[in-house]
Amino acid sequence: MAFYWRGNQLFTKQGQNKSTDDWTTFLMDMKDPTEIPNIEKFSRFLANSLGFTENLQNISVLFNDTLVIRLSKKIQRPEPLRITSEFNTYSPQRMFQLTSINVGRVQLDVERLIVPTNFNVRQLHLINYQTEKASIFLKTANGDLDVRVSNEFSLKMEQITKKKPPRKTSIQMIFTGFNEHNLSSDSDENISPVFKDLLQYPEQGKIYIGFSTDQTTGCCSHLAARVIPTMERVSIDMANETLAKYNSELLYLSGTLCRILYEDEMDQIKRSYNSVNAVHDRALLEKRAAHALTHFTYHPSTPNTQIGKILESQFFDCTRKNLSILSTNGVLPISDVRIPDPKMMGFIKNVPVVPTNIFERCNIFFIKAKNTLNLIRD
Known part of the structure; x- marks a missing residue:
């Protein structure tokens, strides 16, 4: 498939001959000449995108046949996390219900050339640039949601977004558990700048809608959800009454997911604590517990403080425990x-x-x- 410009409009065309290759190749000429992007910033953008993909696991970037960036993703088979009866799995207005959770581990690897910002692309194959190789380890938690809205609300949504609300949707948290944080790096100074945005701990995570928005979550986890953004697609729409209701209900269950993840971590610590006696082992469990508590301590989210308040309130209100x-x-x-x-x-x-x-x-x-x-x- 090829993309081409006709005036200010972008068109596509497909080749006539069928290929025996299962891969689809996209060819796209830039409308106007553009500068080669900053390698580090481009690597960071690709790493952020790869962190939330379900099927894409490898990205290679070549300039004039010279490999400058290679990113890969290894995914552990997700395991179901039981939702006990003590948790209220509905959003406050029962628009969404959390039906299942699957938790897995992810390893991201990067290999990239370390080149100056003003490098000459024609000299890439002539100069022996230094190569950086780095890895990080993350945990992912996918929550499946059933969606129940009235016909009247569905019609309002369709009038605004040109789409009906889905019958099912999902939310995904990406975070660093205690073990993953230690595996990724002994200190923040050792973390590759390519992964700085994904490893937010102890800073706040961001909300992703296919890419990162400017909105933080209030806690140390990233959240990927099909919330409806503003026209600029950098914030979550909490101004329109209908969209604010939909987005809020979805965010409430993100708070529920956070609480379930926290309590599961404490259950694991409880089992380990009861089976060890050594002072060193218990000190390690204290560090693990502090990591979990810090992870889900809520701070004012930015730019909209309401987002963090929604997640925090549901974190505490989703169970009487x-x-x-x-x-x-x-x-x-x-x-x-x-x-x-x-x-x-x-x-x-x-x-x-x-x-x-x-x-x-x-x-x-x-x-x-x-x-x-x-x-x-x-």
Whole structure:
């Protein structure tokens, strides 16, 4: 298939002869001459896109037959995550229902030439540029949703978007679990700049609609969802009443997905904690618990703070069960745990408190949990 310009309009045409090759080749001439893109920025764009694809697993970029970027993606077979009955799987107005979750691991590899920004493409094959090779490890959680809307609402959506709402849709979280974070890098300085946008921890993740928007999620996970963006496609439309309702309902279940992922991590920590006695092993579990709690501590999202508030409210409201945290007596409901007080530690040895390492690393969460959410006491 070939693309070509006729004036300001873009047309396509197909070859007459059938090819024995199963691949489809696209040929597209640029309308106007353009500069060769910055290799690092282009690599980052491609890596961000590859992170959320279901079928595309390899990308190679060549300039004049010289390989400058190669990206590959290895996907572990996803495993189902059980949704227990304690979770409310419906959005507040019952427009969406979370029906299943599958969790998997992803490895992204990059090989690219490190070339100056003003390089001459004609000299690529003449100069022996340095090559960078790097990898990162991520976790993905795919949530399948059933969609139920009234005929009246469906008609309004169709009038605005020219499409009817789907009967089924999905949401996907991409994040770094404790093990994946350690595998990707021992420190942020060692992470390739190509993967900086995907490895957001401890900063906020972004909402993706096939590509990254400017909207953050409020927590450290990226979210890919079929939310409806603004005309500029850089923000989520929360101005139009109909679209705001649809987008909000979809975002609420993203908060539910986050809570289920967090509680599953705490269940794994609980099983490990009960089976180990060594101080070193328990210290490692404290680091793992702090990583999980930091990951799902919500901050004001930007540019629209309402997005993060929706996810956070549903994170806590999707179940009547109190948030689980790791204490000095193991994993317990947060209401049964106390904030550590150095003056009282000698008198309350049997009272479960937040381990010092977790309290110091997650101080922002515990201040909020005590003063705003009323989840924990001294």
